[in-house]
Amino acid sequence: MLVTQQPVLRRFWYPVIPMSALETGPQAFTLLKTPLVLWLNELGQPCAVLDRCCHRSAQLSKGVVCNGHIRCPYHGWEFDGSGTCVKVPQLTDNFIPPTYKVEGFRCQERYGYVWVALADPLTDIPEISEVADPRFRQIHQFYEVWKCAGLRLMENSFDNAHPHFVHQQSFGVISEPVPPDLDSLEELEYGLRATSVLPVFNSDLQKQNLRMSEDRTVRILEGTWFMPFGRKLKITYPNGLIHIIFTGAAPIDDQTSQVVQFCLRNDSEAEVSAESIIAFDRQVTLEDQWVLESTDYDVPLDIKVEQHMFTDKPGIVMRRKLAALLKAHGEVEARRSRDPEPTPMVGQTQKRGRSSPPWV
């Protein structure tokens, strides 16, 4: 699936940038190949409009914010959050033709991030109830570009076969490659929920973060997929510690995703520092990124195209649900031309990611 060629994917909310990044001025972001300028209005609310002035096409993100409006750097026209031109410094009669406008998009703040929907949203922003729960603290973790499709990232999160290989340095057990089957898999209207119990290894950093001395433990997992590219992974440990990770993969273009990740913990900074928690999750995400950036961004929704095993059930459900979504909206899955791409050789893989695993 080529995400930029499926208009229905414009009808979802994506986290695109931390709110704090807008405090210093307007920022540019590309969502599904659509260039946006983001800024804060006079009420401190985020706004998103097309990053192209309707006068001579300059990038509005090179401008400044004036009285809550974005001011074009070229001739100073000002636009509000709906994209309506509200000031033209050269026109002294105060009449602004109604055609002076740029396209505006739905935009709101949630969980400390700016969320944007390019077209009428089919669902709400994913509900992460623990953010408002005083028993949990929220830790902002990562905001970075990955050269991979959001769907690869989503199904990876529900794939209990990969940790024993990809995460063998952090929590996988390569001598035990067969994970237990899922305990449950529930389809949601726009997503899925899966539960399982995964035996894992405790590296030294993990022992410190879990306040556990044993070499082995289990992760009691509840994963929720929010179509198309959001997931919440709730990990409960036998000692009562809960570690929840939210990851959003906002599609920049067909090949690239903006990864946004924060976590929630029911412990305190005095017990385990945020720095230590981020360090462990950093190791895990680097391990995932290393392999995911080697995968094909054109993820086939037709399950006959790639091969599967029993641990791939959530990914198969995701593909089926996305295929059904396209069909329900009258779309056909767009695929890249089937001309084979040259396979990069070892040592020539810089364009698609690191050539050696992150622990080397």
Ligand code: FES
């Ligand atoms: Fe924006 Fe002229 S190009 S005001």
Ligand code: CO
């Ligand atoms: Co992983």
